Amino acid sequence: MNAWTVVLAAGFGSYLFRMSMIGAADRIRLPPRLDDSAALVAPAAFAALAVTSIAGSVLGSSMPQALAPLAAAVVAVLAVMRTGSSYAAVLAGMPTLWILTLHTSA
Amino acid sequence: MFPPSLPAVAPGELVNVKVPMKEPTIISFMTHRRDFVAGMRAMAPWLIGVAPFGLVIGVSAAQADIPTLAGWLTGPLIYAGSAQVATIQMLDAGAAPYAVIVTALVINLRLVLYSGAMATYWRGTPMWWRLLGGYLLIDPSFAVGVERYGQESDRRRGHAHYLGAAVVLWVTWIAVIAVGATAGAQLPQWLRLEFLIPLFLIGEIVPKLRQVATRRAVLVAAAVAVACLSVPMHLGIAIGIVAGIAAGVAAATGIGRPAASPDAVSTEEGHR
Numbered sequence A: 001m002n003a004w005t006v007v008l009a010a011g012f013g014s015y016l017f018r019m020s021m022i023g024a025a026d027r028i029r030l031p032p033r034l035d036d037s038a039a040l041v042a043p044a045a046f047a048a049l050a051v052t053s054i055a056g057s058v059l060g061s062s063m064p065q066a067l068a069p070l071a072a073a074v075v076a077v078l079a080v081m082r083t084g085s086s087y088a089a090v091l092a093g094m095p096t097l098w099i100l101t102l103h104t105s106a
Numbered sequence B: 001m002f003p004p005s006l007p008a009v010a011p012g013e014l015v016n017v018k019v020p021m022k023e024p025t026i027i028s029f030m031t032h033r034r035d036f037v038a039g040m041r042a043m044a045p046w047l048i049g050v051a052p053f054g055l056v057i058g059v060s061a062a063q064a065d066i067p068t069l070a071g072w073l074t075g076p077l078i079y080a081g082s083a084q085v086a087t088i089q090m091l092d093a094g095a096a097p098y099a100v101i102v103t104a105l106v107i108n109l110r111l112v113l114y115s116g117a118m119a120t121y122w123r124g125t126p127m128w129w130r131l132l133g134g135y136l137l138i139d140p141s142f143a144v145g146v147e148r149y150g151q152e153s154d155r156r157r158g159h160a161h162y163l164g165a166a167v168v169l170w171v172t173w174i175a176v177i178a179v180g181a182t183a184g185a186q187l188p189q190w191l192r193l194e195f196l197i198p199l200f201l202i203g204e205i206v207p208k209l210r211q212v213a214t215r216r217a218v219l220v221a222a223a224v225a226v227a228c229l230s231v232p233m234h235l236g237i238a239i240g241i242v243a244g245i246a247a248g249v250a251a252a253t254g255i256g257r258p259a260a261s262p263d264a265v266s267t268e269e270g271h272r
Helices: A003-020 A032-059 A063-083 A088-105 B033-063 B068-078 B081-092 B097-107 B110-119 B127-135 B139-151 B155-184 B193-210 B212-227 B232-253
Strands: none
Touching: A003 B068, A003 B081, A003 B097, A003 B110, A003 B127, A032 A063, A032 B081, A032 B097, A032 B110, A032 B193, A032 B212, A032 B232, A063 A088, A063 B193, A088 B193, B033 B068, B033 B081, B033 B139, B033 B155, B033 B193, B068 B081, B068 B155, B081 B097, B081 B193, B097 B232, B110 B127, B110 B139, B127 B155, B139 B155, B193 B212, B212 B232
């Protein structure tokens, strides 16, 4: 199974999810607890994806360079907490990553 | 010849027979043009938020070890940012195909809930509308659509509003991914643009940490995903998501906590 098939299968499955309840609207009611859990899906998914990606960058580098992505992530968290703006993560994190990568590889 | 399901009635007896009628035109673009445009306008603030995300996905598609076109196709086919990120990243990391598909679908499970909510407003609509509206259903179009349906008694105006919002979102999303994929292939490696995604995700997560249930979900999902880094096929991501959701639901319902006082029922903490 190659990348094309995977994208196609994930897309088809996602479309089935979208259509699942629309087609059976008159017969099915969701329990309220499932409604509540819907709001938690995206944050949980984002957190799992973010830490896996950061861990991949850290583990894929030798020691001095490995600190750069870790520090960039910490700076990004602090920047968002400080400013309340989502974009602060990228605006503060990327320069931190570049500067530390340059510094540790010099 | 009458259909066999029709009951026999005596002459002169009143019967309430439901006669199948032709569906009225669901949307007339001439009549509902203003609602369509209003939907597009209502989507504008969302576009500012999602456009950089789409750009990042395009860049990651260009830099990943997969055909760029396959990465771009995640836009029109999967049409869900976080699931697209997971698909591209896991394919780039060489994860097993079934693990990639399962992860993308686990992330997109919320679409079932959105589908259930929209079904309430789409009862009696023709199949072509459900197929199209369902395809365009994602977080921003759901949010904009549900808000309008709640205010509008004329469903057809609500449909036009939803369609205007959803179409402008789709066009923007597909376009920014293409821009990112085109520009991303020519950008130097030292920029390490693949790191934009975790940083963008951090930006999306941190402002939501004020809610106890969300904070619990995020922390548990992150901890479990890190603990499961060595799990084969990158299944640690899916395990982390499921664990995070379970922890968040438990926090919201008070499972595992001492009994709260009657006035402490909210899961919201004070705002900054």
